[in-house]
Amino acid sequence: MEKHIQLPITRETARTIRSGESCLLSGVIYTARDAAHKRLCELLKDGKPLPFDVTDATIYYVGPTPAKPGSVIGSAGPTTSYRMDAYSPAMIAAGETGMIGKGKRSPEVVAAMKEYGAVYFAAIGGAGALLSSCIKKAEIVCYEDLGAEAVRRLEVENLPVVCVIDSEGNNLYETGRRAYLNTL
Amino acid sequence: MREFQAGLLTDTIARLCIEANCVLPCDVKHRIEDARKNEPWPTAQGILDKIIENYGIAKTNTVPICQDTGVCCVFLKIGQDVHITGDIRAAVDEGVRRGYGEGYLRKSVVKDPLRRVNTGDNTPAMLYTEIVPGDKIEITVAPKGFGSENMSRLAMLKPSDGVEGVKAFILRTVEEAGPNPCPPVIVGVGIGGTFDKAAYLAKKALMRSTDERNADPYYADLEAELLEKINALGVGPQGFGGRTTALAVNIEWMPTHIAGLPVAVNINCHVTRHKTAVL
Numbered sequence: 001m002e003k004h005i006q007l008p009i010t011r012e013t014a015r016t017i018r019s020g021e022s023c024l025l026s027g028v029i030y031t032a033r034d035a036a037h038k039r040l041c042e043l044l045k046d047g048k049p050l051p052f053d054v055t056d057a058t059i060y061y062v063g064p065t066p067a068k069p070g071s072v073i074g075s076a077g078p079t080t081s082y083r084m085d086a087y088s089p090a091m092i093a094a095g096e097t098g099m100i101g102k103g104k105r106s107p108e109v110v111a112a113m114k115e116y117g118a119v120y121f122a123a124i125g126g127a128g129a130l131l132s133s134c135i136k137k138a139e140i141v142c143y144e145d146l147g148a149e150a151v152r153r154l155e156v157e158n159l160p161v162v163c164v165i166d167s168e169g170n171n172l173y174e175t176g177r178r179a180y181l182n183t184l
Numbered sequence: 185m186r187e188f189q190a191g192l193l194t195d196t197i198a199r200l201c202i203e204a205n206c207v208l209p210c211d212v213k214h215r216i217e218d219a220r221k222n223e224p225w226p227t228a229q230g231i232l233d234k235i236i237e238n239y240g241i242a243k244t245n246t247v248p249i250c251q252d253t254g255v256c257c258v259f260l261k262i263g264q265d266v267h268i269t270g271d272i273r274a275a276v277d278e279g280v281r282r283g284y285g286e287g288y289l290r291k292s293v294v295k296d297p298l299r300r301v302n303t304g305d306n307t308p309a310m311l312y313t314e315i316v317p318g319d320k321i322e323i324t325v326a327p328k329g330f331g332s333e334n335m336s337r338l339a340m341l342k343p344s345d346g347v348e349g350v351k352a353f354i355l356r357t358v359e360e361a362g363p364n365p366c367p368p369v370i371v372g373v374g375i376g377g378t379f380d381k382a383a384y385l386a387k388k389a390l391m392r393s394t395d396e397r398n399a400d401p402y403y404a405d406l407e408a409e410l411l412e413k414i415n416a417l418g419v420g421p422q423g424f425g426g427r428t429t430a431l432a433v434n435i436e437w438m439p440t441h442i443a444g445l446p447v448a449v450n451i452n453c454h455v456t457r458h459k460t461a462v463l
Contacts, residue, residue, distance in 0.1 A: 068288045103364035126249065183224075
């Protein structure tokens with residue numbers, strides 16, 4: 001039923017993942033949200049190297065709560081993705097192949113996904129306590145001054161996500177709703 | 185006149201911050217569990233099961249239900265027979281600072297909306313005060329996530345738009361929000377007053393238990409009708425399709441000007457959190 005995906009996702013693999021597929025992701029992902037994306041894209045614009053290798057990288061839009069003593073990380077569910085729309089085309093062009101968030105994306109992001117081969121996953125918004133159990137290791141890569149918004153390197157095991165938009169532009173938010181309404 | 189030291193608010197607010205973020209209110213749980221029973225769409229059933237599992241884990245482990253532990257809205261209903269000595273604002277913010285620190289909650293507040301530097305302790309609280317009869321202070325702490333806050337809207341409709349215009353605006357707001365505010369949502373609506381009062385009423389509506397309907401049968405019927413219409417949109421849990429788009433519609437209203445019909449829609453996600461104590 002669920003598709004197991006070992007990270008990193010190559011551009012070729014990205015093109016095989018279909019909208020609507022439930023996936024379990026294992027391997028390394030990086031976190032970044034609004035403030036980190038702004039800084040990363042400024043570096044890209046200036047032609048400077050990024051603080052981590054974005055080639056075939058999957059970025060999780062999350063700002064976790066602080067880890068309690070003895071925990072790897074706090075609650076860690078997705079944040080709303082459209083706020084990253086201004087930055088994602090540049091990130092995809094630089095090598096990003098996977099994005100994890102929740103909610104709609106802009107036509108520009110979808111166009112970049114189709115052009116380069118990238119996939120957009122959603123994790124369950126508001127299920128941060130559940131999702132954090134899939135995170136086995138977390139360390140800050142850069143931008144520690146941003147607190148919850150710092151870039152973190154996470155090692156995940158079987159992180160449950162759904163492919164919402166695939167590299168052909170198919171969109172579960174449109175097809176899922178239509179399919180349900182057609183049953184009424 | 186009852187004398188009250190402002191500093192006494194601090195411990196209670198710190199405790200409420202942690203409880204509100206880790207334990208979902210019973211009424212919201214009941215709405216989600218009822219929705220699960222009535223949800224015909226398999227994908228949606230699976231999502232609701234995960235949501236139920238998630239708030240179970242949060243309560244058992246005392247961890248936040250959602251990583252967006254919000255900007256901290258604090259509502260104080262202050263009895264007019266209470267005389268408070270000390271700095272109320274400082275006492276409230278100290279409670280938030282302590283609660284968000286001791287509870288390992290996320291610090292999600294920037295000091296300035298344009299220059300955007302995190303305050304580091306989730307202060308200041310969004311403080312709302314109301315003077316009421318009596319000699320007690322009622323404190324409600326409501327962490328507000330911004331995934332849903334960002335999908336909220338306000339319209340200054342014309343009187344001729346009437347109730348149909350109000351319904352259309354509410355439905356459009358929920359439909360356009362789609363998957364963004366983490367449906368199933370709770371929809372807070374404020375109708376009437378002024379530009380700012382409508383928004384305040386919409387937020388206040390989210391503080392009301394989903395077990396309670398509006399005391400006025402006209403508005404109670406409107407709440408029921410809107411809930412049904414929203415759940416016919418097909419957005420579904422997380423926007424993947426399904427019946428359960430909203431768990432409740434709570435409307436608050438007040439008098440307004442002869443020329444106006446302000447309507448505000450404040451959306452909350454399924455992690456609708458608030459916790460109240462009386463001192």
